[in-house]
Amino acid sequence: MTEEQILQNLTQKFNFSEESIRVQRIRRIWINVEYERFFEIFDYIVKELSFTHLCAMTGVDSGSVFEVIYHISNENGIVISLKTNTPRETPKIKTITEYFADAGIYEKELIDLFGIEVEGTPVGPRYPLSDDWPEGEYPLRKDWKPKESEAITNG
Amino acid sequence: MDKVTIPIGPQHPALEEPEKFMITLEGEKIVGVGVRLGYNHRGIEKACEERTYIQDIYLIERICGICSHSHSTSFISAVEEIAKLDIPKRALYIRALVGELERLHSHLLWLGVLGHQIGLDTLLMYSWRDREIVMDLLAAITGNRVNYGINTIGGVRKDIEKDHIENVLKAMDILEERVKYYKEVLLEEVTLVNRLSGVGKLSTEDALRLGAVGPTARASSVCRDIRSEDPYGIYQELDFKIITDNHNDVYGRGVVRIGELDESVKLIRQILKNLPDTPISVKAPRRIPEGEALFRYEAPRGEDVHYVKSNGTDKPERVKVRAPTLANVVAIESMLKNGYLADVPVAIAAIDPCFSCTDRMVKVVDLDKDKSNMLNWEDLVKYSVNWYKDKGYDFTKIKLK
Numbered sequence: 001m002t003e004e005q006i007l008q009n010l011t012q013k014f015n016f017s018e019e020s021i022r023v024q025r026i027r028r029i030w031i032n033v034e035y036e037r038f039f040e041i042f043d044y045i046v047k048e049l050s051f052t053h054l055c056a057m058t059g060v061d062s063g064s065v066f067e068v069i070y071h072i073s074n075e076n077g078i079v080i081s082l083k084t085n086t087p088r089e090t091p092k093i094k095t096i097t098e099y100f101a102d103a104g105i106y107e108k109e110l111i112d113l114f115g116i117e118v119e120g121t122p123v124g125p126r127y128p129l130s131d132d133w134p135e136g137e138y139p140l141r142k143d144w145k146p147k148e149s150e151a152i153t154n155g
Numbered sequence: 156m157d158k159v160t161i162p163i164g165p166q167h168p169a170l171e172e173p174e175k176f177m178i179t180l181e182g183e184k185i186v187g188v189g190v191r192l193g194y195n196h197r198g199i200e201k202a203c204e205e206r207t208y209i210q211d212i213y214l215i216e217r218i219c220g221i222c223s224h225s226h227s228t229s230f231i232s233a234v235e236e237i238a239k240l241d242i243p244k245r246a247l248y249i250r251a252l253v254g255e256l257e258r259l260h261s262h263l264l265w266l267g268v269l270g271h272q273i274g275l276d277t278l279l280m281y282s283w284r285d286r287e288i289v290m291d292l293l294a295a296i297t298g299n300r301v302n303y304g305i306n307t308i309g310g311v312r313k314d315i316e317k318d319h320i321e322n323v324l325k326a327m328d329i330l331e332e333r334v335k336y337y338k339e340v341l342l343e344e345v346t347l348v349n350r351l352s353g354v355g356k357l358s359t360e361d362a363l364r365l366g367a368v369g370p371t372a373r374a375s376s377v378c379r380d381i382r383s384e385d386p387y388g389i390y391q392e393l394d395f396k397i398i399t400d401n402h403n404d405v406y407g408r409g410v411v412r413i414g415e416l417d418e419s420v421k422l423i424r425q426i427l428k429n430l431p432d433t434p435i436s437v438k439a440p441r442r443i444p445e446g447e448a449l450f451r452y453e454a455p456r457g458e459d460v461h462y463v464k465s466n467g468t469d470k471p472e473r474v475k476v477r478a479p480t481l482a483n484v485v486a487i488e489s490m491l492k493n494g495y496l497a498d499v500p501v502a503i504a505a506i507d508p509c510f511s512c513t514d515r516m517v518k519v520v521d522l523d524k525d526k527s528n529m530l531n532w533e534d535l536v537k538y539s540v541n542w543y544k545d546k547g548y549d550f551t552k553i554k555l556k
Contacts, residue, residue: 025236027385028449054366055451056460056477071449071460077385081449081462102366102485105192106477128193139201146198 003029003078006049014041029080035093038084042070045082046099050074054096057106059114061142066091066114086116095120113140176487176499183495188488192481203474208234208443211471212306218476219509220301221264224250224257225454226476227306229461232387234308235439237446237465243433246310247388252323252426253297253305254388254452255419259330260289261455262412262419265507266337269409272500273350274540275550278340285333288326295319310436320427327420334416340555341409350548351406355490355502358403367486368479369457370415371506373399374407381453393425405505412507441469454479456507480509497542500535 001009003023010031011021021031033041045051051072060067065085073079086093093110095118096103107118108127115138129139138144179187199218203211216227228250235242263286270278290300296319297303305311340347357367362375372379380397382390398414400407443465452459457479466472483506490502540550 024448030447052363055449055458056462056475058462058473058475060464060473069462071462073385073451075379075384077381079385079449079451100366101364102482105481105485125189125191126193127191128196130193130196139198146201 001049003027006078006080009049010041010045013044027076027078029078030083031080032083035084035086038082039094042082042096042099045080046072051078051080054100054103054106055079057103057110059110059116059140061088061114061140063142064088066116068093068110068116070096091116093118095122097122112138114138115141176503178491178496178499180496185491185494185496185499188491190484190487192484200474200476203471205470207441207469208308208471211474212308213302213304215474215476216302216304216306218478221257221261222454222456222459222478222509223302224253224305225452225459226461226478227303228254228388229450229452229459230463230474230476231306231308232452233448233450233461233463234443234465234471236448236450237463238308238439238443240309240437240439242310243435243437244389244431245314245433246435248426248430249311249313249315249435250306251388251390251393252315252423253293253303255422255426256289256293256296256323258419258455259416259423260286260293261507262416263289265412265455265504266409268504268507269405269501272504272536272539273347273543273548273550274536275347275553275555277553277555281555282337285330288329292319292323292326295322307436307439309439310434312436314435315430320430323423323427327423330416331420334413334420336556337413337416341406341413344553344555346548346550346553348406350543350550351409351501352402352404354405354494354498355408355505356404356494357486357490361489362403362486365486365489366482367457368482369454369507370398370408370411371457371483371486373397374411375403376401381451381458385451387450387452389426392429393422395422405501408505408507442467443469443471456480456509457482478509480506483508495542496535497539500532500539 003026006029007021007023010016023029051074053073055071055073058069058071060069065087067083067085070082071079072082091114093116095107104122104124105127107121110116111118112126112129177189177191178185199214202214206214212227212231215230216223218226263282266282267279270276270282293303294300296315297305297313305313357375359376362372362377376399378397378399383397395418398411398418400410402410445465445467447464450461459479460477462475463471464473487503487506491499494502
């Protein structure tokens with residue numbers, strides 16, 4: 001299926017509005033969904049449309065919400081970037097490791113850098129921050145600024 | 156039998172790449188692997204938000220010394236898509252030239268690293284000597300051996316001159332002969348073949364299931380290469396093979412990378428033959444209109460993914476980089492299970508790990524932690540070389556021609 005055909009297929013199946021789905025250029029489809037519908041759509045795209053490679057997961061601090069973008073591709077090089085969001089006050093999403101065994105490390109990044117809770121993510125070391133990183137400090141949030149460095153002098 | 160956990164790592168200023176692997180042994184066999192990354196995390200994505208797009212090119216290309224051009228091109232191409240710029244063909248050809256030269260020197264570096272991990276330092280000396288041919292070309296064309304600074308928004312900053320073209324073509328003739336030699340070594344040097352075969356096994360199913368990319372995946376018969384699957388720049392105008400192998404092990408990963416050396420030589424010749432006469436850049440706005448883009452690039456280590464979001468200012472809203480090694484790290488655990496501790500250095504080296512690409516923040520760690528039961532990398536390599544020597548694999552006795 002071409003990008004346009006995929007767009008038609010998804011629009012029909014899930015009743016997307018024109019603003020929610022677009023073909024930005026060749027092999028690039030962008031879709032916005034509310035989190036309640038996320039798994040239904042994700043499941044269809046991965047299983048029925050065979051988008052079986054997870055390229056990346058991106059977190060974005062957009063003020064009142066954190067956006068989470070799942071970039072998944074198929075064998076023909078088409079990438080669907082499925083954007084969803086979770087409220088800033090209580091950011092929480094579910095793991096996608098049943099679909100992609102390698103998603104764990106990307107979910108750890110969201111936990112460490114944005115403070116998003118990921119339910120069901122595999123047990124294991126954190127990534128990428130150090131073990132002694134202070135609690136409640138989420139560097140990729142827009143309101144987080146690194147401290148000024150202090151010069152260390154002898155005497 | 157008792158289980159023993161041996162931590163390998165963690166960060167030490169003397170180590171080449173800081174990472175931590177927790178290996179659980181039952182007798183001599185590995186029954187569990189844990190990977191702890193993050194020691195090289197540098198906060199680059201955050202830093203990008205506070206710098207202009209042009210400043211960010213220089214920051215992004217320093218994510219990694221050997222995948223420098225891959226990161227730079229991915230970032231800039233995403234920005235160019237958002238700005239809807241039409242990049243002149245000659246610029247795209249020059250980007251491809253530098254990209255393929257990068258692949259050549261990266262794979263030659265890898266060949267040397269592989270040799271070193273098994274105690275075959277002659278291979279290290281030969282491949283790194285041959286690599287210098289490529290480093291000299293890159294220095295002449297771009298002005299630097301690594302972190303080339305060749306990209307700008309809208310194209311490239313330097314044109315390629317006639318002298319450069321002649322020198323590159325002469326160098327390709329020499330490298331073609333060298334690649335033939337490495338192919339022979341990998342086919343005929345029995346001790347080497349046996350040492351690498353069956354090590355770090357990764358089935359095709361596991362490669363796909365675990366999201367492995369690049370030569371690591373292609374050595375498990377996964378016939379995917381971003382240059383062909385999701386072509387960028389001028390790759391659609393070039394003729395090349397995707398190199399795969401079905402050994403599913405470290406030996407296969409060697410076969411694939413050496414095969415790719417050959418393909419890169421062929422690609423470079425095509426690029427120079429078809430180099431069009433156009434400008435090398437278009438004017439780009441300082442402020443990039445609101446938008447977002449995702450770019451994928453076949454770096455020497457595999458699929459490199461960049462996401463950029465712009466907000467109408469001269470600084471990006473968000474820059475996300477997923478470097479290839481992060482995609483391959485999950486596969487390491489699968490490759491090491493049921494192998495020997497002595498296989499760890501070469502199995503890990505075979506994914507050509509670039510932990511710089513994967514972790515991006517520097518911190519000095521208290522070395523007194525875990526001191527009593529830690530193996531640093533050199534100790535592990537020595538252990539591995541001696542373990543295999545006892546089994547008859549003595550690379551000090553091998554004379555490469």
